[in-house]
Amino acid sequence: MSGCRCRLVVTVDGPTASGKTTLARRIAEIYGLPFLDTGLLYRAVARRLLAAGRPVEDEAAAVAAARSLTPADLERPDLHAEEVSQAASRVAAIPAVRAALLDWQRAFAARPEGAVLAGRDTGTVVVPEAPVKLFVTASVEARARRRFRQLRARGERPIFARVLEELEARDRRDTERAVAPLRPAPDALVLDTTDEDVETTVAVVRRHIEAWRVRASCSSHAPREDGVQPQPRSRRASSTGTSMEYE
Ligand code: C5P
Numbered sequence: 001m002s003g004c005r006c007r008l009v010v011t012v013d014g015p016t017a018s019g020k021t022t023l024a025r026r027i028a029e030i031y032g033l034p035f036l037d038t039g040l041l042y043r044a045v046a047r048r049l050l051a052a053g054r055p056v057e058d059e060a061a062a063v064a065a066a067r068s069l070t071p072a073d074l075e076r077p078d079l080h081a082e083e084v085s086q087a088a089s090r091v092a093a094i095p096a097v098r099a100a101l102l103d104w105q106r107a108f109a110a111r112p113e114g115a116v117l118a119g120r121d122t123g124t125v126v127v128p129e130a131p132v133k134l135f136v137t138a139s140v141e142a143r144a145r146r147r148f149r150q151l152r153a154r155g156e157r158p159i160f161a162r163v164l165e166e167l168e169a170r171d172r173r174d175t176e177r178a179v180a181p182l183r184p185a186p187d188a189l190v191l192d193t194t195d196e197d198v199e200t201t202v203a204v205v206r207r208h209i210e211a212w213r214v215r216a217s218c219s220s221h222a223p224r225e226d227g228v229q230p231q232p233r234s235r236r237a238s239s240t241g242t243s244m245e246y247e
Helices: 020-031 039-051 059-067 071-075 082-091 095-109 122-126 140-153 160-176 198-215
Strands: 009-013 035-037 115-119 132-137 189-192
Touching (some): 009 020, 009 122, 020 035, 020 132, 039 071, 039 082, 082 160, 115 122, 140 160, 189 198
Parallel strands (some): 009 115, 132 189
16 A cells, blocks of 8 residues: 555444454555444443443433543453444433543544444445445344354343344434434445355455555555465455354
8 A cells, every 4th residue: 555545444334243343454454554443432432331330321420431442341251242243322312421432533534554344334424435335234134143143152041032132223223313323334345145155245345455556556465564475366255264254
């Protein structure tokens, strides 16, 4: 890559369990870019409120939590508890919380080496000028099955009907909120992962990125900082040689 015009910033938005985080991580790994899962910011704010026994709708407390987040808050193992997931989509509907988290996300996207960001509004609000925007989706049943498997893998004993119900509730809140609702940017590449495995989707994205590079007259293939080149497009197996599942 050379110069600003060729700086690769990829936004990956989509609903819960659509596969966006798995895909975003792979793209970041292939192109050697830093990755930000923006959902963790909202989760960390929600967890702070729950830990302090504050109602999730307490705007002043939520904004204070958003302003004082530290990197350690994003690394806590309890951020993926269902209670935190539901509370996160509630705090995410508070405009002042979103505003408090915006500068930090934009600074991440402005890194000179480029960046990959995943979330709900990264392509529409955080970095609408990103050259590569993806919107990842899948049927609600496929997403509920993935979420169900994730919870089982964590040793929980979920009930499928309840997982589906909670996922639909979160979808509704995320798409119907007044500020930064979940929707594809007008120029986003929409990817439906219902019946596609991770590496097939990764191959589509790589072709999309290469097409952008050609249009922008940038050199092909960004070498990773560790010197590993991106894999050839035809290769469908993951970097470990095994088939990879959406998280
Ligand atoms: O992506 P994840 O499920 O971790 O996000 C948790 C919640 O945070 C989402 O349900 C959504 O309400 C909120 N969120 C958001 N905007 C983002 C990322 C996440 O509103 N960019």
